[in-house]
Amino acid sequence: MSSDRKKLTTGWGAPVGDNQNSQTAGARGPTLIQDVHLLEKLAHFNRERVPERVVHAKGAGAHGYFEVTQDLTAYTKASLFAEVGKRTPLFVRFSTVAGESGSADTVRDPRGFAVKFYTDEGNYDLVGNNTPVFFIRDAIKFPDFIHTQKRHPQTHLKNPNAIWDFWSLSPESLHQVTILMSDRGIPATYRHMHGFGSHTFKWVNAEGKAVWVKYHFKTEQGVQNLSPSLAAQLAAENPDYHTEDLFNAIESGDFPAWKVCVQIMPLEDANTYRFDPFDVTKVWSQKDYPLIEVGRMVLDRNPDNYFAEVEQATFSPGTLVPGIEPSPDKMLQGRLFAYSDAHRYRVGANHHALPINRPHSEVNTYQRDGQMRPDSNGGGSVYYEPNSFGGPAESPADKPAPLDVTGQADSVAYDHNDHYTQAGDLYRLLSEEERERLVQTIVAAMKPVERDEIKIRQIGHFYKADPEYGTRIAEGLGLPVPQ
Structure with missing residues (x-):
C-alpha cells in the first residue's frame, strides 16, 4: 500500500490485513468463525437496508x-x-x-x-x-387507501378493482382523481x-x-x-x-x-x-x-x-x-x-x-438512550425535569396559541359534503384536448376493473361533477350513464 493511502479498518477501527481472502483451516479447509472481519462484513451487509418507506419509498x-x-x-x-x-x-x-x-x-x-x-x-x-388536495380527508381512512395502491395479497399484482372500488365508495377522492388522471399526473x-x-x-x-x-x-x-x-x-x-x-x-x-x-x-x-x-x-x-x-x-x-x-x-x-x-x-x-x-x-x-x-440550532432535551444513539447521549448532565440542577427549562412565551374547541367527543364527519363542485370546475377549466386525454386515461385505467357496478358507481361521481365528464367516460367504457 502506498504511504499516502489510508489504512482499511474494521468498523471498530482496527487495521485490516487481508480484505480479499477469508481465514480458513488450511488452503481448502472450512472458514474459521474467528475471522471477525469477515463476520462483521457479512453481518453489516445483511443489515444495509432499513425497511423502505411504506409510502413514498422511491x-x-x-x-x-x-x-x-x-x-x-x-x-x-x-x-x-x-x-x-x-x-x-x-x-x-x-x-x-x-x-x-x-x-x-x-x-x-x-x-x-x-x-x-x-x-x-x-x-x-x-x-x-x-x-x-388529497384523496381522503380523514386519517382513519389512510391505511385502507394505501392498501388499495399496493399489491394484491394473493397475486402480488397491482389491483385496479381495489383502487376503483375504494374511490367509487369515497366520493371525496374525485377532485384528486381528476388531477391525477389529467396531464399533471405525470410530471x-x-x-x-x-x-x-x-x-x-x-x-x-x-x-x-x-x-x-x-x-x-x-x-x-x-x-x-x-x-x-x-x-x-x-x-x-x-x-x-x-x-x-x-x-x-x-x-x-x-x-x-x-x-x-x-x-x-x-x-x-x-x-x-x-x-x-x-x-x-x-x-x-x-x-x-x-x-x-x-x-x-x-x-x-x-x-x-x-x-x-x-x-x-x-x-x-x-x-x-x-x-x-x-x-x-x-x-x-x-x-x-x-x-x-x-x-x-x-x-x-x-x-x-x-x-x-x-437541527442546526442547539438541541436540549431529556431524551436518552435508544438504539443507535449517535451523539454523547447527554453525557453526565441532568436527565429529568423538573430539576434543581440548572437543566433546560420550558419557555412559556413559546406555548402554542389557544384554539377554541366545542362539542361532544364523537366520531364525526365533516359538515360539508360537496365533493363535485371543485372537480367539475377543474374539468371545465381544461381545454378540449386536455379533456380528451383525461377521459382516455380514466377509461384505460378503469377497463381492467372486473365488476361493472364499480365502474357505474364511479361514472356517477364523474357525472355529478359535470354531465359531459361522466357521459364521455361512460361511452368510453360502453356503459350507461347512471340515472
Missing part, C-alpha cells in the same frame, strides 16, 4: 436554501420569515407515492414534496405533495412541477394574533408533463429518469428554484367559507384568498451519500417551530402522529439526531 433529494423576499411578520413570528433577505438552509425530498423503492419514476402518481427547513429555532418540516421532472403544503396550517404573530394559511411552491422552470407513451418508454429505458435529471441539473449548475407563496385566511372566515377550509380534498379559491409571495426556494447542492441523506431523511408535519401550528384538518391531525411514528420504526428512536435530520 425518491430523490437535494440541499438548498430558502430566502425571504416579502415581509410577512405581521402574520407569523416564525424566525425563518423574520426579515427580507434572510436565508435558511433546507433539504428537499421528492418522491412517488405508491411504488416500491425500485419502481419507475415516471408512473402516474402524486409526487411527494417534502421540505426540511433548518431554522435557528429548530427544524420545520413541510410535508406536502405536487397537488393542492416531466421533479423540477417542472409545483409543490403544495396541501393542508391548512395556523400562523401566529408576535402579538399572538393568528390566521389560517396554505403553502404554494411555484416552479420557476415552468410546469411540464409527460405523455403516457413517453412515460412508459422512459419507465422501461430509464426507471430512474427523475432522479437522474435532478442530480444532473444541480451538478451542472442549473439550480432549480420555486417561488414560495401563501394564501392567508382570517380565523373567523373558517366558520363562513363555502367549503370547509380544513378539508384537504378542497382548495381555497385564489380569487377569495390571493397568493402572497413570501420567498424563494433554490436547490444548489446534491447529497454526498444517498443513504445517509436521502434515505435516512425523516419528515413529519408535526415538526413545527414557534409561529407555525396545526389546524383542525382531520388528515393533518393523524399525520402529526403517524409520520414520526413511522420514522421511529423505520430508522430508529434517534432518527432526529442523524446528521441529515439534526
